[in-house]
Amino acid sequence: MVFEKEFKEAILDLPEKEKDKLLLRLLKKDVPLANQLYFELVSTQTVEERRAELEELVRKRAESILARSSSVQHLQMLTRSLSGDITVQTKITKDKFGEISLNLLMLNEILKTNKLRSELFYKPKAMKFAVYVVARTFKLLVLIRAMHEDYLSDFKSDLETLGERIAGNELLMRTAIQHGLDVNWLLSGEIPEDIKHQQDVLKKQGFLK
Secondary structure, three states: OOOOHHHHHHHHOOOHHHHHHHHHHHHHHOHHHHHHHHHHHOOOOOHHHHHHHHHHHHHHHHHHHHHHOOOHHHHHHHHHHHHHHHHHHHHHHOOHHHHHHHHHHHHHHHHOOHHHHHHHOOOOOHHHHHHHHHHHHHHHHHHHHHOOHHHHHHHHHHHHHHHHHHHOOHHHHHHHHHOOOOHHHHHHOOOOOOHHHHHHHHHHOOOOO
8 A cells, every 4th residue: 555645744743652552553453563573673582593493383383284184175275374374474584594494394394294195196186286386386496596596505405305205296296397397406406597487487377376
């Protein structure tokens, strides 16, 4: 929403006590912003400490998801929920590195189980989950490429693991090929410079969704 200049000036001209009351009222309705301000102004945790805390949470949640999921649809719903929580938490800390590393951790933890190989991935509706995994992987590659190239080495091991797990699952591998994801990007850690352009083109053609 774009505010008019006159409206901004009117807000700034309000008495300090009135502005304080309005701010607190607005923060009650905007929990993500309130959490972000709390982290920046009050919390004694560093970004790295918060990230480490979330890593442990992701591992536990991933384990719980695999234990609780009764169908591939349920698995996808729970995985999306966890990824959404990661996004919310990393926005609070403005941790772009953590958004990538935690989502990579999530995918690797979810895909490491034999349950996906034997029980879920031989059902027709598993294709939607396979597309979700491929699309999420593609997005992470775009995010990594947007960062400084020095960071790529930090993700190389996790990317290789993810590539191996996708390549080791027939449906995931077939879906990756169909949707333009070259698993060799993951295995080698070499991400094309035009990865964002490739993603945009594929989406316009109806892939990755």
